[in-house]
Amino acid sequence: MITINESNLIVAKIKPLEVTEKIGLNNSLDRILANPIVADIDQPSFDKSAMDGYACKRKDLQKPMKVVGVIAAGTVVNEVVQTGECYRIFTGAPLPPGTDCVIMQEDTTVDSNGLVYFKAEKTKDNICYCGEDTKAGKIVVEAGTRIRPQHLAIMASYGVVEPTVTKKPTVTFFCSGSELIEPTDKPQGAMIRNSNASQLIGQLTEAGAQVNYKGIISDDFELVSQSLKSNIGKADIIIITGGASVGDFDFIPSVLKNIGAEIRISALNMQPGKPVLFAILNNTLIFGLSGNPVSSFLQFKVLVEPVILRLSGANSFLPTLVKIPLAKEIVRKKGNRQLYIPVGINELGQAEPVRFNGSAHINALNLANGFVVVKPNITILKSDELVYMILI
Amino acid sequence: MITINESNLIVAKIKPLEVTEKIGLNNSLDRILANPIVADIDQPSFDKSAMDGYACKRKDLQKPMKVVGVIAAGTVVNEVVQTGECYRIFTGAPLPPGTDCVIMQEDTTVDSNGLVYFKAEKTKDNICYCGEDTKAGKIVVEAGTRIRPQHLAIMASYGVVEPTVTKKPTVTFFCSGSELIEPTDKPQGAMIRNSNASQLIGQLTEAGAQVNYKGIISDDFELVSQSLKSNIGKADIIIITGGASVGDFDFIPSVLKNIGAEIRISALNMQPGKPVLFAILNNTLIFGLSGNPVSSFLQFKVLVEPVILRLSGANSFLPTLVKIPLAKEIVRKKGNRQLYIPVGINELGQAEPVRFNGSAHINALNLANGFVVVKPNITILKSDELVYMILI
Numbered sequence: 001m002i003t004i005n006e007s008n009l010i011v012a013k014i015k016p017l018e019v020t021e022k023i024g025l026n027n028s029l030d031r032i033l034a035n036p037i038v039a040d041i042d043q044p045s046f047d048k049s050a051m052d053g054y055a056c057k058r059k060d061l062q063k064p065m066k067v068v069g070v071i072a073a074g075t076v077v078n079e080v081v082q083t084g085e086c087y088r089i090f091t092g093a094p095l096p097p098g099t100d101c102v103i104m105q106e107d108t109t110v111d112s113n114g115l116v117y118f119k120a121e122k123t124k125d126n127i128c129y130c131g132e133d134t135k136a137g138k139i140v141v142e143a144g145t146r147i148r149p150q151h152l153a154i155m156a157s158y159g160v161v162e163p164t165v166t167k168k169p170t171v172t173f174f175c176s177g178s179e180l181i182e183p184t185d186k187p188q189g190a191m192i193r194n195s196n197a198s199q200l201i202g203q204l205t206e207a208g209a210q211v212n213y214k215g216i217i218s219d220d221f222e223l224v225s226q227s228l229k230s231n232i233g234k235a236d237i238i239i240i241t242g243g244a245s246v247g248d249f250d251f252i253p254s255v256l257k258n259i260g261a262e263i264r265i266s267a268l269n270m271q272p273g274k275p276v277l278f279a280i281l282n283n284t285l286i287f288g289l290s291g292n293p294v295s296s297f298l299q300f301k302v303l304v305e306p307v308i309l310r311l312s313g314a315n316s317f318l319p320t321l322v323k324i325p326l327a328k329e330i331v332r333k334k335g336n337r338q339l340y341i342p343v344g345i346n347e348l349g350q351a352e353p354v355r356f357n358g359s360a361h362i363n364a365l366n367l368a369n370g371f372v373v374v375k376p377n378i379t380i381l382k383s384d385e386l387v388y389m390i391l392i
Numbered sequence: 393m394i395t396i397n398e399s400n401l402i403v404a405k406i407k408p409l410e411v412t413e414k415i416g417l418n419n420s421l422d423r424i425l426a427n428p429i430v431a432d433i434d435q436p437s438f439d440k441s442a443m444d445g446y447a448c449k450r451k452d453l454q455k456p457m458k459v460v461g462v463i464a465a466g467t468v469v470n471e472v473v474q475t476g477e478c479y480r481i482f483t484g485a486p487l488p489p490g491t492d493c494v495i496m497q498e499d500t501t502v503d504s505n506g507l508v509y510f511k512a513e514k515t516k517d518n519i520c521y522c523g524e525d526t527k528a529g530k531i532v533v534e535a536g537t538r539i540r541p542q543h544l545a546i547m548a549s550y551g552v553v554e555p556t557v558t559k560k561p562t563v564t565f566f567c568s569g570s571e572l573i574e575p576t577d578k579p580q581g582a583m584i585r586n587s588n589a590s591q592l593i594g595q596l597t598e599a600g601a602q603v604n605y606k607g608i609i610s611d612d613f614e615l616v617s618q619s620l621k622s623n624i625g626k627a628d629i630i631i632i633t634g635g636a637s638v639g640d641f642d643f644i645p646s647v648l649k650n651i652g653a654e655i656r657i658s659a660l661n662m663q664p665g666k667p668v669l670f671a672i673l674n675n676t677l678i679f680g681l682s683g684n685p686v687s688s689f690l691q692f693k694v695l696v697e698p699v700i701l702r703l704s705g706a707n708s709f710l711p712t713l714v715k716i717p718l719a720k721e722i723v724r725k726k727g728n729r730q731l732y733i734p735v736g737i738n739e740l741g742q743a744e745p746v747r748f749n750g751s752a753h754i755n756a757l758n759l760a761n762g763f764v765v766v767k768p769n770i771t772i773l774k775s776d777e778l779v780y781m782i783l784i
Contacts, residue, residue: 025575025590026590026593026594026605029594029597029598040578041578041579043754043755044584044752045579045584046581046582048582050750050752072570072571072611073569073570073571073582074569074570074571074572074582074583075570075571075582076581076582092571092584092683092752093571093582094581094582128750128752132749133749133752133753133754133755134754134755140755140758141758145758148594148784149591149592149594149595149598149689149784150591150685150689150757150758150760150784151758152587152590152591152593152594153587153588153590153591153685153689153754153757154587154754154755154757154758155575155590156575156585156586156587156589156590156591157575157584157585157587157685157754158585159575159576159577159578159585160575161575161576177465177466178464178465178466178467179464179465179466179467179484179485180466183417183547183548183549183551183552183553184551184553185551186432186433186551187433187437189438189468189486190438190440190465190466190467190468190485190486191466192436192437192484192549193548193549193550193551194548195544195545195546195548195549196545197548198417198418198544198545198547198548199541199542199544199545199548200541201418201544202418202421202540202541202544203541205421206421206541213418219464291484293542293545293549297541297542297545320737320761321737321741322714322716322737322741323716323717323740323741323742324714324715324716324741325715325778345712345713345714348715349713349714349715349716349780349781350715357524357525358442358520360436360442360484360520360525361525362435362525362545362546362549363435363525363526363532363546365542365545365546366532366533366537366542366543366546368542369712386717388741391783392540392541392542
């Protein structure tokens with residue numbers, strides 16, 4: 001068994017796939033940028049008014065000023081403004097040559113002849129100067145960034161209409177379990193519906209993987225060996241869930257050894273979800289996850305998603321931890337494992353534990369927004385204490 | 393100008409569209425459930441072993457026990473277990489009749505004749521009892537829930553392979569601005585690239601809308617009036633961004649009055665993003681957002697996304713607020729508006745303000761994970777103080 005920190009170091013050493021593709025900007029949401037975005041122009045690209053008001057010379061502020069024209073955004077004035085002159089100007093419009101400040105509409109009066117008087121004591125320039133936000137040539141979004149809506153705006157403003165993103169890692173997965181039936185059927189006797197597959201399809205999709213679900217296979221040594229072996233080299237990642245009916249600890253590890261895979265992780269110091277497998281065979285990464293959907297959900301979040309993000313070249317691949325106050329005390333008897341407690345966010349913005357009967361409790365995550373992380377050997381977290389939370 | 397609370401009340405009164413459709417379970421991620429999910433079976437649906445161990449009678453624990461068989465998950469045993477007998481049993485397998493507890497493997501010794509001895513002082517039942525998590529007929533996921541990966545697992549386990557979800561609200565949008573060019577072109581003079589459209593496509597998609605972007609239109613009164621009018625009734629929502637070049641406050645409101653729309657909101661007590669429009673004409677909801685991408689981003693998050701979620705029938709439609717410690721003091725001179733400060737989440741899980749030059753600062757949100765909310769009339773937030781944050 002290794003710790004989560006040790007597992008994170010193993011993930012950090014996995015090399016990105018470094019296969020890229022070009023994609024239309026408006027279809028690039030949530031993809032990982034392969035190259036940095038470099039500003040092709042200064043931002044702003046000209047001195048522009050930050051206000052609706054009058055563009056004038058600061059040295060004229062004590063005199064009446066004659067309005068010689070109107071400048072809307074998009075309009076360029078080439079004539080140089082003379083002493084005693086000003087322009088009516090709107091937000092975003094370029095400053096006319098010869099002016100050095102914009103006075104706000106609210107700071108002026110206009111007389112019956114149309115002359116403008118500055119009536120305040122002082123004024124800022126109210127100008128967004130050329131290049132004050134960014135200079136051309138500067139990196140504005142780093143490679144490895146996951147593209148969020150705000151990055152679409154940034155890329156658009158620098159003319160990046162077809163960003164280069166990394167290819168989605170491909171993931172093939174099976175659900176092993178002689179007790180499993182597909183959700184379309186009604187379970188009889190000791191059978192249960194396979195709930196892991198749909199959840200995993202959702203998690204994989206969100207993590208940015210290309211998913212290929214291969215269905216249920218029974219817990220047969222030869223069958224599982226064959227199913228894994230025949231997919232080696234055909235996907236970046238193979239996942240198999242379950243194997244519980246023959247003892248979590250023994251079945252899948254034996255299969256992995258049988259097909260010649262090198263096991264890197266066989267157990268993680270976490271609760272729930274301790275028995276989890278990570279192995280490698282001919283550059284294909286193989287995961288064995290729990291058959292219990294809550295354990296499997298967490299193992300995915302803690303181990304598989306970071307690996308997918310790492311393969312995708314994301315510069316941030318571990319789950320983001322947010323500090324948040326706890327709504328209710330959490331106590332556990334003994335605690336040598338890192339405990340993950342499903343919580344919702346309540347109306348006060350606190351983490352509030354949800355009803356959780358254990359890792360087979362399929363409904364437990366219904367109202368959960370994440371997990372509070374309880375470090376090994378911590379047995380009490382007090383109400384109002386600041387704790388770390390993984391958002392889901 | 394109205395407050396954010398007043399705006400939230402207006403949003404709360406908007407009626408859901410109540411148009412539904414059926415969709416394949418594995419394609420339903422992030423959709424809004426139209427009907428509650430009701431358990432069709434008990435969960436678990438039989439008494440099952442929570443452990444790998446031996447199923448036996450508690451009254452036999454002090455005696456040697458004979459192993460009469462092995463039960464894997466998925467296997468049903470019908471013969472009643474007799475006194476002095478036990479079954480080797482695996483996690484998830486059904487209890488054989490006549491037994492009332494499972495002793496853990498670790499708590500046993502097996503002698504050379506294969507007889508099992510319980511060596512611990514006491515044991516739990518280690519049984520997940522039929523129906524202990526959920527009884528058939530109970531609602532397990534409420535209508536209005538946004539479907540997350542964990543809900544896919546829950547639905548699968550109750551046989552819901554084609555959930556009924558609400559239809560995506562349709563949104564048609566324009567970007568108004570005589571200074572705008574599409575990102576494909578290089579800006580000359582006082583022109584700027586349209587960055588709002590791509591960002592809005594991203595935000596609308598994430599919020600669960602069906603998006604129809606109609607392009608840039610110049611700030612021409614007749615043209616904008618005509619463009620809005622001709623789309624009334626063809627979409628649930630029409631959005632127009634910009635209008636800055638002719639004064640944010642006057643142009644779009646005049647257009648809206650001209651076409652006969654009823655203006656419900658003309659300004660929100662927020663910073664940035666105060667001038668924002670919400671109007672209604674013949675059941676079509678119309679929004680006027682800022683031309684500045686940071687203001688527009690925030691107006692979307694505070695006003696438009698809640699409306700989309702409300703139309704979709706989501707039971708939670710306002711942005712989730714998380715309480716989080718602030719990494720650095722925030723001071724503002726005067727503060728009668730509700731201030732939204734873009735922040736990242738640092739390595740300590742705290743909210744850390746990012747560089748932000750104002751609402752036209754297009755790169756400001758590059759490293760942002762959300763906004764800290766500073767209530768009106770609060771001018772100082774101290775370092776380490778717990779603040780509310782909207783995650784993006």
